[in-house]
Amino acid sequence: MKALRLAWLKLIREWRAGEHSVLLLALVVAVTSLTTVGFFTSRIDRGMAQRANELLAADLRLQFTRPLSVRYLQEGQGLGLKTAETQSFNSVIVSDTLSSISTVRAVSEGYPLRGKLKINDALNGVAYETTSLPKLGEIWVDPRVLSRLNGQVGTVLQVGKRQLVVSKVLTYRPDQGTQFVELAPTVLMRLEDVNSTGLVGIGSRVQYRQLFAGERNTVDYFQASIKGRLPPGIRMEQLGDASPQLNSSIERAGRFLNLSALTSILLASVAVAMAARRYVARHLNTVALLKSMGASQRLVLAICGLELLMLGLLAGIIGTTVGYVTQGGIAIVARDLLKEALPTPGGYPVLLGIAMPLIILIGASLPPLLQLKQTPPGRVLRQNIAPPPLRYLSVYLLALLAMLMLLVLTLKDVRLVLYVSLGVASTAAILCGVGWLLVRSLGAFRNVVGISWRFGIANIARRGSESIIQLVAFGIGLMILLMLSVVRNDLLNDWRMSLPEKAPNQFLVNISPEQAPTVQQFFVDRGVEKPNLVPMLRARIASVNGKSIQGRVAKGDRGRGFLERETNLTWAQQIPEGNKIIAGQWWQLGDGGGARVSVESSIAEDLELKVGDVISYEVAGTQVDATIASIREVRWDSFRPNFFMVFSPGILESFLGTYITSVYLNPKQREVMGEFYRQFPEVSAIDIDSVLAQVRSVMDNATQAIEYVFIFTLLAGITVLLAAIQATREQRRYESAMLRTLGASRRKVLQGIAAEFMVLGLLAGVLGAGGASLIGYYLATEIFNLKYAFNVDVWWMGLLSGVVLVGVAGMAVTRKVVNVPPMTSLRESRL
Amino acid sequence: MLTILQDVSLQIEQGESVAIMGASGAGKSTLLALLAGLDVPTSGRIFIKNIDLTALDEDGRAAVRAQYVGFVFQSFHLVPSLTALENVMLPLELAGKTDVRQTARQALERVGLSLRSQHYPNQLSGGEQQRVAIARAFVNQPAVLFADEPTGNLDAATGERVIDLLFEMNMATGTTLVLVTHDAKLAQRCQRIIKLDMGQVVSA
Structure with a gap:
């Protein structure tokens, strides 16, 4: 109690x-920077999750092949969730003379709960978003259906026993799917009209879905509360189940945001450690x-x-409050850019904002x-x-460990935390080493430069360990500033470049071998680049290492689907573009390795498959065995036909398969698709323009968010520089007074200080640039799976900003030392 | 190993005033540090109020200091971030006393600085700072007051006034006074002078 009271008085x-x-x-x-990042990230995260949820048209979706109990709907509504229902089934749609197989989707009021439908008033009109639904007795129809039926808006179509009028052309549903699951084009009608079609009854194959959306916490609560009591067979889908392409984009965006939060935290620790050192010295x-x-x-x-x-608690409260206000400001500024209102942030950053400074403070100041x-x-x-030297390695290590644990818990990305921390630590170690060398060798320059430089250099050498610490702080500060400006831009550009302007926007599936040449010719004749056909075969996995997959349990949803359904297989001589081997080896032509297969990494993980395992497939009644030769990472957001299983050539060719391809059509060329649907009615064409647009918009939004968030990390970096300069301010004040007492002019003293800071800045610039390049390289290749090109800009910017920034900041903070009367400084320094 | 003090044996009575003199490096400050329990000898024993300082650990010696000892230093050692009054309050607060502010105010009054109580050390002259330090040293009514060159950083006239004050307070409170000094005039005012040379007592 006494200590608390005395501490309070002292404070x-x-x-x-x-x-x-x-x-x-x-x-x-x-x-402030930490919580701004935290609050804003939390909102962006939630916003992006919501956007991704559009793919389900909901936050949570229940799916079953028999009518679902209304109980779940009622429970959801009871919690304040928005709900809707859909039923979908395949049916033949008939016009006067033509017919087409379509997926009929009947929806209730409120659908879609997330995202918006896009419709057209005419077949070739301009699509726009709508919040309305077809009126009773009306139907909205996919352009492919209309093309095949030679129909248009106003045409009356027969759906089962019911006649419905086409009132709009349906160009986009949020939940239209991006995989090749829903191949048939869709028509949209009201749930109330379904009974009158007579198509839904006992024995008909209908997918029933219940949709839920609302506040994230409520949805999570609802999900948890019904999870245990869902009857078997009911599938519950949430964000993450929807689209691998979009998921991998969101994941990458999340990493960028984490990177910014992480750098803020590390910077914070450096600044606090320096200030705590000063506290002790004082x-x-x-x-x-x-x-x-x-x-x-x-x-x-x-x-x-x-x-x-x-003090830490006070800083936590002030910083968190300011952080909350600032993120609100950014959100308002960025609202237009982000194209949508962001949801409110979670409370987690408050906890983080209070706990983090205490942990940093303990770690940095306990030793x-x-x-x-x-x-x-x-x-x-x-x-x-003086007190005995610091010998508290174990305390530092413990504090470091606690920090890392907290970071991993917060960011949930072990690799990112490890790489960045190791990068910072090794840079600090290198800086220490080189700083020591420099300080040792500077003596040689003393006699070849003028008085100011000599004084500056002498100062660096004399301050010894102080200089090294300053150098490390400057170096880390500069490194992060460089990472934020140059490396970040490189990474973001590489990311955006990974989805080229002309990424394929049409997938063509189910092309028969006989049709293949005609399909290619069709596009060549119309001025489109000749599509590259990829063979494809559907089959179901039968056994692994001779053991039947019956009763085998998969770890994830993807793996479960893999065991339950037929999946697409292909074969290839070369590793598909955008794929990366993470275990084993790709095969060479004629290497005599026999039948082999390369497995996508998430499936390998879900099914616990490893290189050397033998998988057997049941293809058209024949068993096909193949040894796993490699595990591949696939960039799903590359928008090329990607496969979970790729076989070596010479195994599957003899089976009757189909071809799949993707082409890019510019807006003008898109008209040819109408013709294509009529000429190749069996070929399924999937228009993924809207998915591409969604991924691009996620990327753009994320880029903007990251840029905003990085401004605050930047501020934190500048604080580190200032803290480093502040640390020696008293000493400089005393020295300046001494020198002036001895007759040095203020100009000379200032020149000496400037020389010292500029030399420090130059060196810190060299090492900061080196560190930034190295970390950038690792981040790009190991974390983001991007190609990274070394950038010369980092170097000249590093050197220049080192000299200018450290020089100017150093002068700005210490300039006043020469204005204090020497006597005052000398007297104070004795206190 | 360097021997700084050797064969030093002395006794100082309650209420006595003693000056320790000697050339630079004679071991004056070391002797003072040992007497006050700020440091421990490699061999030998030191008692304050019959408590064996050499048998105590650092915290034990700190407790003895808290109860019996006051200090005045050559370089004043006021805490720069505290006002004059707060500097004087410090020992009382450490001892967990009540009515701290009032007691400290009275102590400042006694050294004639009641008008300067809200000033920070760097706003005070050297003499004023030392007077604050004296107020701080006496505020706890210590049994022994150790003074290390109390006038070393002051001009002659100011030093004189500070010394007068020191002895006045010494008389008024019956405190034992042990001071280290170069100043023969100051030493003369003490009841006893201990002269040190090369770490040994040459006259006492």
Whole structure:
């Protein structure tokens, strides 16, 4: 209690004397940037999740092959969730003379709960978004159906026993699917009209779905509450089940945001560590005095520790509040750019904002505090008596470990945390090493430069370990600034480039071998690049290593689907573009390795498959065995035909399969598809333009969000620079007074300081640029799966910004030291 | 190993005033640090109020200091971030006393600085700072007051006034006074002078 009271008094008094401004500023900036990132990320995350949920047209979807109990709907509504129902089934749609197989989707009021339908008033009109639904007795029809039926808006179509009028052309449903599951084109009608068609009854194959949407917490609660009691066979779908392409884009966007949060946190720690060091240096005399007055070691430790904790708490509260306000500001500014109102942020960042500064503070200041505790009281008589050197490696390691754990828990990305932390740590180590070398070797330059430079260089050499610490701080600060400006742009550009302007927007599935040449010719004749046909075969997995898959349990949904259904297989000589081998090897022509297969990594994980396992497929009554030769990572957002299973050539060719291909059609060329539907009615064409647009919009939104968020990381970086300069300010003030007392002009003193900072900045620039390039390379290749090109800009920008930034910032902060009358400085320095 | 003090044996009575003199490096400050329990000798024993300082650990010695000892230093050692009044309050707060502010105010009044109580050390002259330090040293009514070159950083006139004050307070409170000094005039005012040379007592 006594310690708490004394700590409180000490805090108040020192606060009034302006003693804590630097530490508090460092902490507040750190927490502010952290929570701004946290709040904003939380909103963006939720926003992006919501956007992704459009693919389900809901946040949560129940699916069953028999009518679902209304109980779930009622429960959801009871919790305040929005709900809707759909039924879908395949049926032949008939016009006067023609007919077409279509998927009929009957929907209730409220559908879609997420996303919007897009419709056209005429077959070749301009599509627009709508929130309405077909009126009773009306039907909205996919353009492919209309083309095949030679119909148009106003045509009356026969659906089962019922006649419905085409009132709009349906160009996009949020839940239209992006895989090749729903091959037949869709018609949309009202659920109320379904009975009168007579198509839904006992024995008919209907998919019943119930849709739910609302506040994330409520949805999560609802999901958890019904999960255990759903009858078998009911499939529950949530974000993440919808589209691998979009998922991988969102995942990558999330990583970018995490990267920004992570750099903020690391910067915060550096700034706080520097300020805590300064705190200790400033408190040596006070602690010795307190001890001479009879304070015990424990009391000293408690007073200083509690004071810092209170400061941390204060910083946490201020920073979190400011962070909340700032993110609100950004969200308003970015609202137009983000194209939609963001949901409210979660409360998690508040917890983070309060806890993080305390943990950083403990980690950064506990070792120096323990050292402070041991200050010999004899220091009151002799200033040169110092506490024993820091020997608290284990404390530092523990603090570091706690930090890393917290980061991993927060960001849920072990690899990212490890890579960035290791990068920062190794850069710091390199900086320390090189800094030491420089400081040692600087002496050689003393006699070849003018007085100011000599003085500056002498200062760096004399300050020794202080200089090295400053160098490390500058280097890390610059490295992160460079990463934020240059490397980030490179990464974002690489990301955007990975989805080229002319990414294929039409998938053509189910092309028979005989049709293949005609299909290719069809496009060549119309000025489209000759499509590359990929063979495809549907089959179901039968056994693994000779053991039947009966009763085998998969870890994930994807793997489960794989065991239950037929999936698409292909074969290839070369590894498909955008695929990356992560285990095993790709096959070579004529390497005599026999029948082999390459498995996509998520499936391999779900089914626990490894290189060397033998999988057997049942293809058209014949068993096909193949040894797993490699595990592949697939870039699903590359929009090329991708396969979970790729066989080596010479195994599947003899079976009757089909071909799949993708083509890019520019807006003008899109008209040819009407003709294509009529000429090749058996070929399924899937228009993925809307999915492409969705992925692009996720990328654009994420890029903007990341740019906003990085501004705050940037601010944190600048604070580190300032903290590093502040750390030696008192010393400089004293030295400046000494020099001026000895007759140096203010100009000379300033020149000396400038020279010192510029030399420090230059060196920090070199190492910052090196670190940024290295980390950028690792991030690109290991974390984001992007190609990374080394950028010369990093280097000249690093050197220039090092000299200018550190020079200018150093001068700005220390400029005043020459304005204080020498006597005042000398007198204060003795206190 | 360097021997700083050797064969030093002395006793200081309650209420006595003693000056320790000697050239630079004679071991004056070391002796003071040992007497006050700020440091421990490699061999030998030191008692304050019959408590064996050499048998205590650092915290034990701190407790003894808290109860019996006050300090005045050559370089004042005021906490720069505290006002004059707060500096004087510090030992009382550490001892967990009540009515801290009032007691400290009275102590400042006694050294003639009641008008300067809200000033920070860097707003005070050297003499004023040392007077604050004296107020701080006496506020706890210590049994022993150790002063390390109390006038070392002051001009002659100011030093004189500070010394007057020190002895006045010493008389008024019956405190034992042990001071280290170069100043023969100051030493003369003490009841006893202990001269050190090369770490040994040459006259006492």
